Amino acid sequence: MIGNDIVDLALAKRESNWRRRGYLDKIFTPHEQQLIHSANDPDQLVWLLWSMKESAYKLAVRRTGNRIFAPSKIGCHLSEPASETVTGDVFYHEAYRTKSVMTPQYISTVAFAANAMPRYTQVIVPFGTTDYGTHQYQIREQIRQHVSGLFDTPEQEILISKDSIGVPLLTVGNSVSIPLSISHHGLYGAFAIGPSLLSKN
Amino acid sequence: MQTKDELITTLKKIVKPYVQDEQAFEHVTEQTDFINDLKINSANLVDIALDVEEEFDIVIDNEAMEQMLTVGSSMDVINKKLAEKA
Numbered sequence: 519m520i521g522n523d524i525v526d527l528a529l530a531k532r533e534s535n536w537r538r539r540g541y542l543d544k545i546f547t548p549h550e551q552q553l554i555h556s557a558n559d560p561d562q563l564v565w566l567l568w569s570m571k572e573s574a575y576k577l578a579v580r581r582t583g584n585r586i587f588a589p590s591k592i593g594c595h596l597s598e599p600a601s602e603t604v605t606g607d608v609f610y611h612e613a614y615r616t617k618s619v620m621t622p623q624y625i626s627t628v629a630f631a632a633n634a635m636p637r638y639t640q641v642i643v644p645f646g647t648t649d650y651g652t653h654q655y656q657i658r659e660q661i662r663q664h665v666s667g668l669f670d671t672p673e674q675e676i677l678i679s680k681d682s683i684g685v686p687l688l689t690v691g692n693s694v695s696i697p698l699s700i701s702h703h704g705l706y707g708a709f710a711i712g713p714s715l716l717s718k719n
Numbered sequence: 720m721q722t723k724d725e726l727i728t729t730l731k732k733i734v735k736p737y738v739q740d741e742q743a744f745e746h747v748t749e750q751t752d753f754i755n756d757l758k759i760n761s762a763n764l765v766d767i768a769l770d771v772e773e774e775f776d777i778v779i780d781n782e783a784m785e786q787m788l789t790v791g792s793s794m795d796v797i798n799k800k801l802a803e804k805a
Contacts, residue, residue, distance in 0.1 A: 533762075534762050534763065587788060588781060590781050
């Protein structure tokens with residue numbers, strides 16, 4: 519199982535004022551706040567840590583079915599100084615590992631179980647519009663195209679649905695299910711897919 | 720103390736700037752989910768908690784914020800915190 523997240527840095531800057539009083543305390547542990555305050559680029563660190571938390575949270579929801587949103591209880595450690603790619607350790611009831619890619623435009627992160635091999639593919643989908651409905655449509659188109667190529671299967675046989683708590687499900691034909699996580703923010707979308715699993719039926 | 724309808728109206732006013740699905744916003748009920756229905760960005764859930772604190776002059780601790788995923792659960796949190804204050 520995997521979880522992913524993408525942050526459009528320009529939109530984050532416009533829409534989320536993390537310097538607002540009380541904001542950091544609601545999301546970040548004292549250790550993380552210290553990292554933010556001592557960073558050369560505090561904005562970058564805020565959104566890096568956020569995307570680590572968010573991707574681990576999504577993974578935790580998939581594993582437990584519990585949607586409780588408690589960002590300050592998700593503890594992040596960076597294994598190396600923040601650079602273009604960053605590996606992190608995230609603890610939220612269980613140990614997760616994250617891999618993040620940072621560009622001047624966006625930060626994207628994929629989370630996976632710390633004891634699992636990080637076998638996943640992540641694709642970034644830049645959008646030409648800010649319309650949410652269009653984003654949802656375009657990203658699903660891209661997923662179908664990608665998986666169609668991967669499995670040499672017609673796109674009509676690739677189904678993307680959601681379960682009762684909003685977790686996306688990807689199935690190919692009737693026999694294969696693939697872990698999928700989708701994120702979009704501002705002008706960027708991203709999807710991550712894990713190794714395929716043979717479904718039980 | 721606000722009535723239930725007044726509380727929903729105040730909450731809608733707070734949530735409005737963060738909503739991405741305007742159609743769902745027109746049909747808000749207590750069951751409406753901020754993320755799954757209104758497509759609110761999860762980083763903005765924190766802004767909603769902060770806005771609620773300012774609007775009602777209450778403190779939303781992190782345990783309370785954890786529950787604020789739907790309109791109804793947010794109303795419960797606000798009522799509980801207002802009752803504690805009174």
